[in-house]
Amino acid sequence: xxxxxxxxxxxxxxxxxxxxxxxxxxxxxxxxxxxxxxxxxxxxxxxxxxxxxxxxxxxxxxxxxxxxxxxxxxxxxxxxxxxxxxxxxxxxxxxxxxxxxxxxxxxxxxxxxxxxxxxxxxxxxxxxxxxxxxxxxxxxxxxxxxxxxxxxx
Amino acid sequence: xxxxxxxxxxxxxxxxxxxxxxxxxxxxxxxxxxxxxxxxxxxxxxxxxxxxxxxxxxxxxxxxxxxxxxxxxxxxxxxxxxxxxxxxxxxxxxxxxxxxxxxxxxxxxxxxxxxxxxxxxxxxxxxxxxxxxxxxxxxxxxxxxxxxxxxxxxxxxxxxxxxxxxxxxxxxxx
Numbered sequence: 001x002x003x004x005x006x007x008x009x010x011x012x013x014x015x016x017x018x019x020x021x022x023x024x025x026x027x028x029x030x031x032x033x034x035x036x037x038x039x040x041x042x043x044x045x046x047x048x049x050x051x052x053x054x055x056x057x058x059x060x061x062x063x064x065x066x067x068x069x070x071x072x073x074x075x076x077x078x079x080x081x082x083x084x085x086x087x088x089x090x091x092x093x094x095x096x097x098x099x100x101x102x103x104x105x106x107x108x109x110x111x112x113x114x115x116x117x118x119x120x121x122x123x124x125x126x127x128x129x130x131x132x133x134x135x136x137x138x139x140x141x142x143x144x145x146x147x148x149x150x151x152x153x
Numbered sequence: 154x155x156x157x158x159x160x161x162x163x164x165x166x167x168x169x170x171x172x173x174x175x176x177x178x179x180x181x182x183x184x185x186x187x188x189x190x191x192x193x194x195x196x197x198x199x200x201x202x203x204x205x206x207x208x209x210x211x212x213x214x215x216x217x218x219x220x221x222x223x224x225x226x227x228x229x230x231x232x233x234x235x236x237x238x239x240x241x242x243x244x245x246x247x248x249x250x251x252x253x254x255x256x257x258x259x260x261x262x263x264x265x266x267x268x269x270x271x272x273x274x275x276x277x278x279x280x281x282x283x284x285x286x287x288x289x290x291x292x293x294x295x296x297x298x299x300x301x302x303x304x305x306x307x308x309x310x311x312x313x314x315x316x317x318x319x320x321x322x323x324x325x326x327x
Contacts, residue, residue, distance in 0.1 A: 002221075002224070028205075032290065032293050033288045033289065033290050033293050033294075034289050034290060035290060036201040036202045036204075036205045036290070036292075037202070037205060038202065038290075038292075038293050038296070038297070039297070040206060041202075041205050041206055041209050044206075044209045044210055044213070044214055045209060047214065048209070048213050048214060048217070051214075051217055074312070074315060074316065074319075075312060077308065077312075078308055078309065078312050081305055081308055082305070085305070095302070096301045096302055096305065098286075098298060108285075109284060109285060109286060109287040110287055112285060112286035112287060112288070112298055113286060113287040113288060115297075115298070116286065116288055116293065116294065116297040116298055119297050119301060119304070120293075120297060122308070123304065123308055126308050126311055126312055127311055129315065130311050130312060130314060130315030131214055133315045133318065133319055134218060134314070134315055134318045134319075135217065135218065135221060136323075137318045137319050137321075137322040137323050138218065138221040138222055138225065138318070138322060139221050139224065139225070141323070141324055142323045142324060
């Protein structure tokens with residue numbers, strides 16, 4: 001069981017750093033087609049920010065509500081990835097052949113662009129959920145995680 | 154060229170330090186700095202995406218996982234007594250190193266335009282990926298479009314790792 005940190009320096013820095021890290025993670029995710037980065041790295045940065053929230057504020061704090069919610073998302077990223085592949089199948093092509101995504105008013109290259117972006121989101125969600133899940137598995141017992149709604153205030 | 158020798162020394166020193174240190178928590182931190190030095194090496198070689206992954210996963214997430222694992226152990230597990238090195242390792246490892254260096258002599262030079270990796274399928278990606286996928290980053294286009302089925306299986310591997318950790322490690326009534 002990881003206890004919440006009681007140092008005011010750590011907690012204040014956590015309030016500053018965690019949103020910046022999450023913003024950077026989303027930036028790396030959507031900018032991965034124009035620069036270094038992509039779904040895997042963006043997902044890992046998002047997972048690291050949520051693990052930071054768990055380590056600083058504890059799993060049951062209101063600040064870690066995103067990490068607690070995302071624990072229920074196992075397999076969601078894989079579903080997004082396979083869903084894009086399934087849409088290609090429905091469109092009449094091969095699995096994960098983005099030319100058959102059947103998005104109106106888009107040429108073939110742009111369809112590939114959209115397909116790459118969607119699958120990257122799938123990879124990022126999968127990696128983020130898995131990172132938080134492994135960190136929680138390593139440090140908490142199942143009955144220590146409260147599944148009740150925590151009221152903000 | 155000026156950065157290669159200091160980076161190589163840094164890599165060797167951090168790798169040796171991670172093995173020789175008595176305290177496992179110090180070893181984990183030295184391993185994180187090793188990953189960071191390795192990320193600098195990848196960036197120097199021009200593989201920016203690999204450098205990014207190495208920095209984020211090796212120096213960030215893996216360090217956190219190692220530390221969380223060590224927090225679950227007791228004092229006598231993290232302070233280890235290393236046995237003396239057996240003589241077979243002292244004799245055998247230099248021979249293995251010599252063999253690897255001998256084999257590395259036949260590898261194509263770095264940046265060689267006529268190496269098999271550069272003339273087989275890479276030119277197709279370099280010439281066609283921008284107009285076929287509208288994605289300027291070549292690495293993302295190859296990973297997510299031309300080789301997307303491989304990436305799909307890798308995603309399944311990550312998902313399986315998370316499920317296996319949850320099945321083995323989480324205890325409780327529910």
